[in-house]
Amino acid sequence: MRLSDREVYAIDDICSHGAVSLSEGDVVGCELECWMHGSRFNLRTGVPSCPPATTRVPVYAVRLVGDTVYVTATPTPCRGASRMTVLEIRDLQVSVATEEGAKEILRGVDLTVRSGETHAIMGPNGSGKSTLAYSVAGHPKYLVTGGSVTLDGQDVLAMSVDERARAGLFLAMQYPVEVPGVTVSNFLRTAKSAIDGQAPKLRTWVKDVRAAMDALKMDPTFAERNVNEGFSGGEKKRHEVLQLELLRPKIALLDETDSGLDVDALRVVSEGVNRAKAANDMGILLITHYTRILRYIEPDYVHVFVDGRIVQQGGPELADELEANGYDRYLAQA
Numbered sequence: 146m147r148l149s150d151r152e153v154y155a156i157d158d159i160c161s162h163g164a165v166s167l168s169e170g171d172v173v174g175c176e177l178e179c180w181m182h183g184s185r186f187n188l189r190t191g192v193p194s195c196p197p198a199t200t201r202v203p204v205y206a207v208r209l210v211g212d213t214v215y216v217t218a219t220p221t222p223c224r225g226a227s228r229m230t231v232l233e234i235r236d237l238q239v240s241v242a243t244e245e246g247a248k249e250i251l252r253g254v255d256l257t258v259r260s261g262e263t264h265a266i267m268g269p270n271g272s273g274k275s276t277l278a279y280s281v282a283g284h285p286k287y288l289v290t291g292g293s294v295t296l297d298g299q300d301v302l303a304m305s306v307d308e309r310a311r312a313g314l315f316l317a318m319q320y321p322v323e324v325p326g327v328t329v330s331n332f333l334r335t336a337k338s339a340i341d342g343q344a345p346k347l348r349t350w351v352k353d354v355r356a357a358m359d360a361l362k363m364d365p366t367f368a369e370r371n372v373n374e375g376f377s378g379g380e381k382k383r384h385e386v387l388q389l390e391l392l393r394p395k396i397a398l399l400d401e402t403d404s405g406l407d408v409d410a411l412r413v414v415s416e417g418v419n420r421a422k423a424a425n426d427m428g429i430l431l432i433t434h435y436t437r438i439l440r441y442i443e444p445d446y447v448h449v450f451v452d453g454r455i456v457q458q459g460g461p462e463l464a465d466e467l468e469a470n471g472y473d474r475y476l477a478q479a
């Protein structure tokens with residue numbers, strides 16, 4: 146594709162979704178759109194940014210010498226994510242077991258999170274935001290009574306909690322639990338081994354852990370403390386983000402990762418989330434009560450969550466509107 150004299154890209158002509166010629170489609174920004182099904186592929190990387198295609202189309206390095214265009218014969222190997230991941234939540238209904246019997250909390254949640262996208266879920270306390278995160282992660286206390294959750298078409302609800310983690314889902318909990326007798330260092334290595342299906346190479350692993358802790362401004366002695374035991378609010382959140390950076394999930398659910406943080410800690414933690422996102426094109430579902438964190442982690446989409454369902458959706462401007470006017474308008478509707 147020749148966009149200008151200096152901008153020439155080489156990409157396979159056939160869409161990864163179906164036998165459709167991509168060169169007959171339009172270029173939108175730096176993406177090529179499949180004219181038949183609407184998938185868009187990054188001209189530089191070949192990675193799709195919207196469905197139905199979910200796998201990369203090969204791209205080739207291009208060199209311009211005067212008017213001559215040289216294209217390499219073999220495709221450029223992919224760096225980072227070559228596959229777009231899609232988490233699809235459809236009409237999700239969830240009850241929680243209470244002393245007075247089952248209580249209905251989620252009342253039909255629809256949400257799609259793709260690689261590289263950041264979705265903010267904002268809503269008043271008690272609206273069911275944590276319930277949504279726990280249900281997707283597989284907490285046994287939450288009973289799914291209807292709807293579906295899939296990750297790249299695979300039924301997430303049929304998976305055990307560790308299968309969900311291996312499939313690429315990660316939950317940073319609002320209230321992380323203590324694990325007495327297990328050090329942070331052991332915990333991280335065990336989790337990494339379980340998720341990758343093999344133990345990480347010791348030398349690089351130790352270096353990775355140290356670098357990640359350093360970037361999160363965590364004291365090295367922290368690694369020898371027991372998980373969450375006596376951790377301050379800020380330490381707990383840093384530890385969640387440390388896991389995120391080392392375990393490299395495809396989709397991260399972050400439940401109030403901003404709560405209890407002062408401005409400095411909020412910045413450090415947010416930068417960690419942004420690094421993890423950039424490193425492997427992670428998709429993020431960011432649950433928050435306050436707009437403050439959205440200054441550091443920019444959402445592509447904002448969803449207002451009230452009374453167990455999404456009642457409004459928009460772009461980042463919706464967060465500004467909530468900042469100014471609060472949730473009253475939506476509560477009155479519910």
Ligand code: ADP
Nearest residue numbers: 241242243250269270271272273274275276286
């Ligand atoms: P949010 O995260 O938006 O503050 P939650 O998902 O934590 O909301 O809670 C939604 C509702 O479900 C609340 O009324 C809460 O009391 C109830 N709930 C959540 N978990 C439980 C539980 N384990 N036992 C009893 N009630 C629960």
Ligand code: MG
Nearest residue numbers: 274275319401
């Ligand atoms: Mg909550």
